[in-house]
Amino acid sequence: MRKIDTAGKWIWYPDDFEIELSARFMMRRYERDVPIPPFWKQYSCWRNVKFVKKAVIDREERLSVTAEGIFNVTIDGAFVYGAGGEYVLPAGEHEVVVTVAAEKGLPAMKADGETFRSDGSWLVTCNDHKYLPAAFNDTLVSGDSTPNHVKLPTEVCMPLKEICRGDEKIYDFGRQLFAFVEIEGIESDAKCVRLYYGESEQEAFDTEGCELSAVFEVNGPSLLTDNPQAFRYLSVKGAAFRSVKALHEYLPQPRQATFRSSDPLLDEIFRTSCYTLQLTTREFIIDGIKRDRWVWSGDAYQGYLMDYYCFFDCDVVRRTMIGLFGREPFDLHINHIMDYTFYWIMGFCDYYRYTKDRAFAERNFSKAVSALEYCISRTDENGLMQGKEGDWVFIDWAENLDNTGEVCFEQMLYAVSLRMTAQLADVLGKEEEAKRYGALYADVTQKLEWFWDEKRGAYIHSFKNGKPDNLVLRYANIFAILYDLCTPERQKRIVKSVLESSDVQAITTPYMRFYELAALMKMGEKQYVMEEIRSYWGGMLREGATTFWETYDSRQTGDEKYAMYGRRYGKSLCHTWGAGPVYLLGKYITGLEPDGKGGFTVTPDKTDLEWFTATVPFLEGEVTVSVRPEGVSVRSTHVGGVLVWKGKRYRVIAGKETSVTDTKEDKICSSI
C-alpha cells in the first residue's frame, strides 16, 4: 500500500502572519516593570479570510479541518452542518471553501487530506475580490507551534557560578542569554520572587538601576517566567529556593559561517559576532535583545547583510521586511525615520541580488514602489528629500547633528533606492517603473554635485534654505564610496580628505562604523580595517564581552561603560550592529560576493594573516575558502562559482576542490 502524506500546513493570507507576529513581538519590550510598546504605527492582519481549492479526485477523500478562529466549510457551494471539522468528498471535481474569521489574532487554517490538504496550492482572499496563493511558514509554524502561538526551542542553561558581594549574591550563566527563568523548590511560605536581570555583573547587583526587573507571585514550589529576557547575570530575591536555571530561547540555524585563522583574536571576534547575530536573529532581526527588542529598519538592513554571510537565513530576512513594512497604503516613514524607509527599499532589492527569489520580489515589488512614491511625493522644489513634520531624519547618534534642510546623506540613500528599484524593475520586466526611477536616479545623482566641494575633496553635509552649510562629515562621503555615487578617482580622494582625516569628526557607533569600515575595505584599506577590528571588537572581548555591544569606547572605565541614554545600564550589550565583523570578514577577506546571476565570485584576501579557512553559506549551499602562504583552495556545494586570485579568474566546480598554488608556475586549475 502506498503511504500518502495527508498532513496539511497551517495556511493564512500573505503577510498576515508576519504583520501579526511582529505587532505582538514588539509589545514585549520592558524597562523595569514598564512595558514599552513602539511609538510608531503597528498594523493588524485581516480578520476574515476565505481559502479556496478546486481539484478533481479519483476516489473518496476524507478532509479534516481545524482553524484558529471560527470557521465554516462549503463543499461545492453548500455549507456543511454538524460536521465537527470532518468532511467526506466523493470522487469527482470539488471546490472546497474554508472561511475563517478571528475575533482576535490571525485567522488561519489547516486541512489534513490527500489532494485537499492545506498548502500553497490553496488560494486565499481577504474579501477584496482578489485571490492569492495562501502563505505558510515551515520554520516557525510546525511541530507544537501554531500561527498564533509560535514557540522557539529552548536550551536549559545552569548558572556556571555564583558571585557574591557582601550579603548579595548573583548567578552568572557564563554568556549572554535570551531566556526564561525557572526557579524550583521555592520555600512554601514565600509570597513573591523578584528577579533582577543583568547583561553585566554590575547591572544584576544593582537592583535599583537594572534595566529589567520583575516581580512574580509565588503559587507553588516552582516558577517559570513568561517573557524571555536578555541577561548573563541574575539576581533572585524574596524567597529561598533550591535551584535556578535559564531556558535559553533561540532560533535554530542549520548553517553558520566559520572563520579560523592564524590570529586567534580574530577568530574569537568572528565567533562572538556570529553568536551576537544569532541572539538578535529570532522571530525577526531585532536591534538588541535587552533593548530595544524592536525591529528597526536601519539595524535590520545591516542584519540582512550580516545574515547573508553568517546563516543565509532568507526566511528571517523576508519576515523582518514584511513585518517592518506593515500594511499598505504607505503613509508614514518606516519607524518614522526617513533613512529607514530607504534602507527598507535597499534591503528589499538587495534580497533579490543575494537570493534570486523572484517570486518574493514580484509579490512584494508594489511595496517598494509604494515606499518610493511616498518619498517622491514628499520631495521639495529641487526634487530632493527634506524632513517634513513628524519625519525623523536620523543618520546616526552623534552630537550636534543638524539634519534639517536638504541633507546630502539622505539624497544619496534616495538615489541608491531609485537606482536599485529601477534595476529590480528592469529584471522583473516592469518597464514603466524602470524608466521612471531610472530617470529620477539620473536627476538626483546630478544634483548630488551641488554638495561636492571640489576644493576640500568632500561632500558637504547639507543645504539649508538654499545655502550650503559647508560642513564636512563622514556619512555622505562613506556612502558615495560604498554605493559608487561618484567616480573611482573621487572615491580615492575622499579616503584621503575625509576618511583618513583627523579633522573630520570621528564616528562613534558601530552602526555607521560598519559602513565606514566597509568603504575602507572596498577602497583596499584592508590592513587598516583589520587592525581596527582587532582593537575595537578585541577591546570588547577584553572587557569580557560574550556578545558585541551597541557602542564601545575603550576610554570609558568602570560603570560608565554600561551607561547610555542617561541610564546606568541603558547600553545594550548584545546588538545586531555590533556583529559587523561577520560581514566585513566574509565579504572582504573571504571575499564572497553573489555575481547577480545566481552564482558567486570569491576573491579572498588574507591581508596580514598567515592563513585562514572560512566557510560561508551561500543560497542552499556553502563555500569554503582556504588561503595559505602557498596559495588558495575553494570548495563549494553551489554551482556557478568563480575564484578570483591575483587578478585571474578560475571556475569553481561544485563538489570539487579548486586550488591555486602560487609557488608553482603550472596551476592545477586553469584560469577562465
Add this chain to the structure above:
Amino acid sequence: MRKIDTAGKWIWYPDDFEIELSARFMMRRYERDVPIPPFWKQYSCWRNVKFVKKAVIDREERLSVTAEGIFNVTIDGAFVYGAGGEYVLPAGEHEVVVTVAAEKGLPAMKADGETFRSDGSWLVTCNDHKYLPAAFNDTLVSGDSTPNHVKLPTEVCMPLKEICRGDEKIYDFGRQLFAFVEIEGIESDAKCVRLYYGESEQEAFDTEGCELSAVFEVNGPSLLTDNPQAFRYLSVKGAAFRSVKALHEYLPQPRQATFRSSDPLLDEIFRTSCYTLQLTTREFIIDGIKRDRWVWSGDAYQGYLMDYYCFFDCDVVRRTMIGLFGREPFDLHINHIMDYTFYWIMGFCDYYRYTKDRAFAERNFSKAVSALEYCISRTDENGLMQGKEGDWVFIDWAENLDNTGEVCFEQMLYAVSLRMTAQLADVLGKEEEAKRYGALYADVTQKLEWFWDEKRGAYIHSFKNGKPDNLVLRYANIFAILYDLCTPERQKRIVKSVLESSDVQAITTPYMRFYELAALMKMGEKQYVMEEIRSYWGGMLREGATTFWETYDSRQTGDEKYAMYGRRYGKSLCHTWGAGPVYLLGKYITGLEPDGKGGFTVTPDKTDLEWFTATVPFLEGEVTVSVRPEGVSVRSTHVGGVLVWKGKRYRVIAGKETSVTDTKEDKICSSI
C-alpha cells in the same frame, strides 16, 4: 468641602471602538452550528495609541490609570516605574502621556483624577503624528461595560406557555426575543443539552430544519448560553431540568415614539414596528436578529430614517455608520454592493440634516469624499456607474433583475449622493468639494434624461452596451419622485404610468416597498398607503407576528410562509426594513420634518382617521401632535417649530400648546 467628580471615562482613538465592536459583532451569526462571518472585509482598530493631556493644576493631584492593553505613563517626559497605575502630580503645569498597546482588541484607557481624569479633552494619536480628541461612549461603555466587554442589559422572561405536539414540547415566550437561555435544575447525570430556537412555532419543533441550534456540555446543575439568539419559541432536549428562562438582551431607549388613533389596527402596527426596530437597534442597526445579524448599509439607511421617527438615537446611527465604513482607504464598496456605498453617503448627509451635529459631520466628511471619489474613479466613458468585477449591483431581491450595464437606479443614487455631499460641503465651508460634486451632479442629472421614455412616461431600467433595454421597473421611477430628480409634473405622470400600473412588475420586499410607499405618500396618495399598511402589515399581525418580517405574501400558507433562500425557516421574522410604518406614519401622517436649520415643521394629515395623537422624538426633545375632528394641537419641548395646517403656518412655542380649531373662524393661534 466641595465634592469633585474624579471618575474618568474610558477613552480611545476615534472610530476604533466602532470598528472593533462591529468586527466582533459580525462574527456572531450562526446557521445551526456553523458560524457565518461576513464575506466582506472587516477592519481592525489601531494596536498602539498614545493619549496626551497638558494642564496646569493649582494643587497636588492623584491620578489612577487603568487600561485595556499594556500601558505606560510618562509625566513631563519621564517614565514612571513601579507605580502600579497610581501617580501623583504636584501643583504646576504637566504633560501626562499614556501609551496603550493591545496584543488583541481595542487599546483604551481610563484615568481617575481631578483635572487629568480621562475624557474628550485628552488628545490621542495612532502614531501617525496627528492628534485628535479622544473618543468615548457613554451609552455602551459605562457601568460594568468596558471598551472590550460591552454588555447590554437583560430582562428576565419566563415562558408564557408550553406547546405540545405528541411527545414533543416547546416553550412559548409570547413575543420575539433576542436572548440568552438559562436552564436550571439540570438532572445530575445529564451529558449535554440541545437547544432548538424558533422564531415560529414550526421552527422550534423542527429540530432538523430550524436555523439556530446549539449543543452545550453540561457541567453542573445550571447552564447559561453565551451568544444571545433570536427566538420566541424554544425546544430544549437532552436532559431533564427544573426551569428555563430567557434573558432578553436589549439596548435601552429613553424615548420612543407613540401613535394612538381611532384605528386600533394601525396603533398595533405602529407598536409592533417600534418593537421590531428596538430589537434590531442594538450595538448597531442590523438587518434582522435571526438573520443576517449583520450591518448592511441598505438596511441601515432605512433604519436611520426609522430611528429618527422612533428613538432619535443618534449614537446608534453614528456607531453604525462608522462600523460600516471601516478604515480608509476606501477601496471596496460597502458590503461589496454599489448601491450600499451610495446609501452610506446619503445616510451620512441625512444625519447632518436631522441632527445638525456639525462636529461629527466635519470629523467624518473625508469618509464621504473617499467613498464618492472611489465611485467617481469607477465611472465609465459616459461618467456613469457600471458594476465592475466584484461589484454587486443589488437594488432589490426580484426575479430576473439584470443589473449589468448602466442601470438608471444606480445613476440616481449616484446623483443624490453627489448632490447631498455638495450641499453638506457647502454647509461645512468646503468650497472645492461643493463645486466639484455640484458640477458632477449637474452632469449626471442631465444624463438621467437618456433613461427617460417620454412616450411611456417612465424611466427605463438600463443601457447595456449603449443600447436601452426599454424595460420599465419601479425602482428608478420611485427614486425619481422621492429624491426630486425630475419635475413635479413628471413625478405626477410617473405615479400614473408606473406606480399605479398593474403592467409594471410589483415590488415584493418591504425593503423597496418602503421607498414606494414613501413616494406615494409624498405624492399625496396617502389614503392608498394607509390601506396598504393595514393590509400588508395588518396581514402579518393576523399571522400572529410580534415583530415584522423580512418579507410577507398573504397568499402563502402553512410552512411556506417561513421559507426563504431555499431554506425552511430562512425568512427573518424580525427585520428592520419590516418596521417601515414607524417612518411612514411619523413623516407623512404626524408630518414631522426637520427644517434644515435645527427646527422642524409639522404638517399633520389624519387621512381617513377620525383622530390620532402621536409623539415623535426630535433632537433632544419631542413633539406631540393631536389631530381631532375639530382641529389640531401641537406641543413641543423643542424650540423652532412650525405647524403647517391647511396651508397656513403657525409658530410652535416650546413648552406651550399650539392649537388650531377649524370650526372657529377666530384661531387661537395666529399664522405666520
